[in-house]
Amino acid sequence: MLLKAMTNSRNTIQRQLVLSAVRQLQNHPTADEVYQEVQKNCPTISRATVYRNLKLLAEEGEIRLRNISGSPERYDHICSNHYHLRCEQCGKVMDVEMPYMASLDEEVRKRNKYLIKSHDLTFVGLCPECAKKKH
Amino acid sequence: MLLKAMTNSRNTIQRQLVLSAVRQLQNHPTADEVYQEVQKNCPTISRATVYRNLKLLAEEGEIRLRNISGSPERYDHICSNHYHLRCEQCGKVMDVEMPYMASLDEEVRKRNKYLIKSHDLTFVGLCPECAKKKH
DNA sequence: ATTTGTGCAAATGCTTTGCACGATA
DNA sequence: TATCGTGCAAAGCATTTGCACAAAT
Numbered sequence: 248m249l250l251k252a253m254t255n256s257r258n259t260i261q262r263q264l265v266l267s268a269v270r271q272l273q274n275h276p277t278a279d280e281v282y283q284e285v286q287k288n289c290p291t292i293s294r295a296t297v298y299r300n301l302k303l304l305a306e307e308g309e310i311r312l313r314n315i316s317g318s319p320e321r322y323d324h325i326c327s328n329h330y331h332l333r334c335e336q337c338g339k340v341m342d343v344e345m346p347y348m349a350s351l352d353e354e355v356r357k358r359n360k361y362l363i364k365s366h367d368l369t370f371v372g373l374c375p376e377c378a379k380k381k382h
Numbered sequence: 383m384l385l386k387a388m389t390n391s392r393n394t395i396q397r398q399l400v401l402s403a404v405r406q407l408q409n410h411p412t413a414d415e416v417y418q419e420v421q422k423n424c425p426t427i428s429r430a431t432v433y434r435n436l437k438l439l440a441e442e443g444e445i446r447l448r449n450i451s452g453s454p455e456r457y458d459h460i461c462s463n464h465y466h467l468r469c470e471q472c473g474k475v476m477d478v479e480m481p482y483m484a485s486l487d488e489e490v491r492k493r494n495k496y497l498i499k500s501h502d503l504t505f506v507g508l509c510p511e512c513a514k515k516k517h
Numbered sequence: 518a519t520t521t522g523t524g525c526a527a528a529t530g531c532t533t534t535g536c537a538c539g540a541t542a
Numbered sequence: 543t544a545t546c547g548t549g550c551a552a553a554g555c556a557t558t559t560g561c562a563c564a565a566a567t
Contacts, residue, residue: 257541257546278532293549298532300547316449316502319531332496343490355478355505361467363507367451370490372498392521392566413556428524433557435522454556 256303264289265300269310275321275331275340315340316369330368336377343370391438399424400435404445410456410466410475450475451504465503471512478505 256262268284269276276284282297301322305312311326315333321340328347333340352363373381391397403419404411411419417432436457440447446461450468456475463482468475487498508516 255546259540259547261548279530291549294531295533295550296548314451314504316451316504332490332494332498334496335499341494341496344493345486345489351480351503352505354480355467358479359467359476360510361469361476361505361507362513363467363505364470366503366505368486368501368503369449369451370487370496370498370501371449372496375495378497390521394522394566396523426524429556430525430558431523 256307261285261289261292261296262300262304264292265297266304266309269301269304269322270324273324275313275315275323277319277321279319281322313340314367316367317371328365330370332370332372334374334377335371336373336381339374341374391442396420396424396427396431397435397439399427400432401439401444404436404439404457405459408459410448410450410458412454412456414454416457448475449502451502452506463500465505467505467507469509469512470506471508471516474509476509 264285265281268281272280272284274280278294278298278301281301282292282294285292285297301310302312304310305322308326311323313321313323313331315321315331317335318333318338318340325342330343330345330347331340332343351366355361355366356363399420400416403416407415407419409415413429413433413436416436417427417429420427420432436445437447439445440457443461446458448456448458448466450456450466452470453468453473453475460477465478465480465482466475467478486501490496490501491498
């Protein structure tokens with residue numbers, strides 16, 4: 248059985264633009280936010296290309312797909328395990344400075360027959376701006 | 383300013399059927415799974431009615447909307463804070479027997495200016511069945 | 518009788534896909 | 543030149559909404 252090549256993907260302008268947009272935006276952008284950003288430099292790019300490249304770059308480990316509960320898919324320029332904070336009003340997502348609790352995965356592994364891979368932890372609340380508006 | 387009535391909703395057959403479907407299914411059903419179940423007893427019900435009643439029942443506190451990361455919205459007949467386990471292959475969702483860590487919310491409150499309400503924690507892995515198939 | 522809920526169909530938001538053409542290796 | 547990627551438009555899910563009719567209070 249042959250080893251699959253690490254990457255047989257091509258280095259297109261669109262792919263480079265998508266990658267730098269995610270790195271530049273930093274804000275856990277959604278696919279559409281990436282599209283809006285890339286469009287500034289490349290007005291002819293299509294959404295499909297952005298979606299395809301985001302997925303591909305995530306599979307290659309260049310960026311990371313985040314499943315933030317209650318939000319459309321987001322892409323993170325930081326690939327390590329960490330937690331997030333979502334404003335339930337405006338949808339903004341921030342990083343939480345709290346170490347990843349690998350012990351939780353261990354604990355669940357002991358009690359369940361599932362092969363636990365990791366966990367997603369999202370804090371939900373109101374950001375200062377939205378909290379102010381609500382009052 | 384007058385107090386809004388606690389409930390001014392009507393007791394329709396459809397609403398009762400939606401509620402009992404969620405209680406009966408137990409499996410954190412999606413809106414569509416609830417629809418399929420209710421349809422057995424009431425073939426004329428529409429998806430829109432199921433969606434509307436699920437949302438309404440969740441607002442009234444009869445059931446709870448769960449934002450399980452990586453899954454469409456699900457409804458839980460258990461309303462208390464607890465954690466979930468999702469199989470990344472088949473999408474099945476289970477409860478995790480682990481006490482809710484309210485202290486995490488406290489910790490994040492200290493460090494951020496967000497008004498933290500709660501957190502969603504979802505473990506991701508493979509269920510025994512899917513793990514077997516993969517090998 | 519009034520108000521709220523239902524069913525239908527259309528619309529929306531997010532994401533994927535088929536296909537012919539264009540770019541990359 | 544062979545293959546892979548792009549752009550476009552259409553399709554696919556999940557969910558919401560407008561509207562006329564029906565049911566509940």
